[in-house]
Amino acid sequence: MLRSFTAAGVLLYSIVAFDPPTVISQTQSLPPALRRAAGNPDQDSYRQVQIQRTLEGQRISEMRRMEQTARADTSGLSNDRFEISEKDRRRFAQMMEPSPDVKAEYKDFLKQPRTGIFRIFPASECDEWRVVRVDGHCQDHVPGGSSNTFRPGSSTPDIHYINGSFFADGFFSLLIMTELGSMPIESVGLHTQGVEFLNSFEPKVTHRGASDQVKEMVSGIQAGGRTYSNNVDANLGTTYALRIVAYRNENNLESRIDPEKDPNIKELEGFWLIRQDKRYDVLIAFRVVREDANGSLTIVWKELARKKSPLINFTRNEKMSDIR
Numbered sequence: 001m002l003r004s005f006t007a008a009g010v011l012l013y014s015i016v017a018f019d020p021p022t023v024i025s026q027t028q029s030l031p032p033a034l035r036r037a038a039g040n041p042d043q044d045s046y047r048q049v050q051i052q053r054t055l056e057g058q059r060i061s062e063m064r065r066m067e068q069t070a071r072a073d074t075s076g077l078s079n080d081r082f083e084i085s086e087k088d089r090r091r092f093a094q095m096m097e098p099s100p101d102v103k104a105e106y107k108d109f110l111k112q113p114r115t116g117i118f119r120i121f122p123a124s125e126c127d128e129w130r131v132v133r134v135d136g137h138c139q140d141h142v143p144g145g146s147s148n149t150f151r152p153g154s155s156t157p158d159i160h161y162i163n164g165s166f167f168a169d170g171f172f173s174l175l176i177m178t179e180l181g182s183m184p185i186e187s188v189g190l191h192t193q194g195v196e197f198l199n200s201f202e203p204k205v206t207h208r209g210a211s212d213q214v215k216e217m218v219s220g221i222q223a224g225g226r227t228y229s230n231n232v233d234a235n236l237g238t239t240y241a242l243r244i245v246a247y248r249n250e251n252n253l254e255s256r257i258d259p260e261k262d263p264n265i266k267e268l269e270g271f272w273l274i275r276q277d278k279r280y281d282v283l284i285a286f287r288v289v290r291e292d293a294n295g296s297l298t299i300v301w302k303e304l305a306r307k308k309s310p311l312i313n314f315t316r317n318e319k320m321s322d323i324r
Contacts, residue, residue, distance in 0.1 A: 095142050098298045102290050106300050114303035121145035122295045123162040153278040158244050168230045171270045172322055174203050174214055174245040178228045183239050188285040190304055197223050198243040199283055205310045211323040239287040246279040248311045281309040
């Protein structure tokens with residue numbers, strides 16, 4: 001949910017709760033140094049690591065804030081704040097809607113089960129902490145429009161569009177991508193080169209093992225002449241494959257956690273939030289089919305495989321933590 005207010009003549013929106021049915025999701029911003037392209041391969045490798053760390057910090061902070069807000073008594077909000085108007089909600093939804101000509105072009109494809117289409121915007125400095133600017137050059141900005149999910153019914157994002165790259169990233173999740181080139185998405189199947197590796201990839205089922213695999217994906221692994229990692233360049237007319245392993249956890253949080261006292265509260269709140277999420281192990285193919293002048297990309301996708309995701313639980317004496 002958004003609430004809006006005016007400060008120093010600037011119209012702002014403050015994200016005060018997580019509302020899955022709307023287009024609002026996580027907010028993300030990057031320091032200026034990370035929004036600039038790297039000058040050489042070494043700098044680029046360092047930049048990718050820093051972006052990963054920035055994403056992780058922003059996500060954990062946002063999850064903590066969402067949980068705190070959900071627990072708080074909202075009656076104490078000041079009178080100069082009010083819920084975003086239905087008009088603005090419709091405007092944001094319209095901006096996120098793919099163009100009619102693209103939907104018409106892929107009409108038959110989208111009639112197939114487990115397919116979809118969405119629009120994604122570049123991460124912007126218009127999203128800062130929990131305040132979203134919509135004035136000036138930010139008036140056409142869509143809050144939360146730089147991320148999306150491929151898992152049906154999920155309320156947490158799988159993919160983020162930042163500085164010309166896709167980053168696959170999620171709490172307690174292992175995500176791996178590779179580029180398939182210019183092949184039509186209709187031609188991609190489980191036996192497509194590149195997809196076969198992702199389909200046969202065995203995710204570890206221990207916390208340490210899964211954590212090691214997540215770390216590997218930051219820099220990427222090589223197999224069959226391809227690179228598999230959690231980040232790829234975003235290019236028009238390019239098709240990609242993505243494996244999402246959203247691990248499950250069934251620890252009894254109510255009995256083992258006191259959110260008011262536990263020093264690990266930021267991580268623990270993540271486990272509260274994924275209880276409301278749809279946790280699957282899915283294999284996705286997606287393709288960038290349009291790029292607009294405002295920097296947004298239109299993506300069509302299809303699900304190639306789905307199964308129950310692995311379960312990672314913690315013993316009573318183990319500290320519960322993310323695998324990143």
